[in-house]
Amino acid sequence: MDIQRINPTTRWSDVTVFNGIAHFVEVPEGDLSNGIADQVKQVFSQAESMLASVGSDKTRILSVTIYITDFANLAELNEVWDAWFDEGTAPARACVKVELADPDYLVEMAFVAAAGQ
DSSP: OOEEEESOOSSOOSEEEETTEEEEEEOOOSOOTTOHHHHHHHHHHHHHHHHHHTTOOGGGEEEEEEEESOGGGHHHHHHHHHHHSOTTOOOEEEEEEOOOSSTTOOEEEEEEEEOOO
16 A cells, blocks of 8 residues: 655655554644643644545544643643544543643644545
């Protein structure tokens, strides 16, 4: 089976698809000064674009690994998370406290989703 790489660069691809499963990572790409809720919303908006690029949507997300810099932000992250997923469609998830590459990032998410509809 072929591996599909969308927008590959030397360092990463925007999305990698193998055997009908898409893998991608998102960090906030807009204004980083508005706090965790805004950064999570940015990540989700970007994730919707990546999912659409492989013929998928948020209801087909299988798992998300959340990298967060401060667990004090977890309740606010969960509020945005709960509002984004429709009832009964939340994927498996893990949430890990980390130090991210850019000190202004408060969150990074790694997504695994079923590609195609």
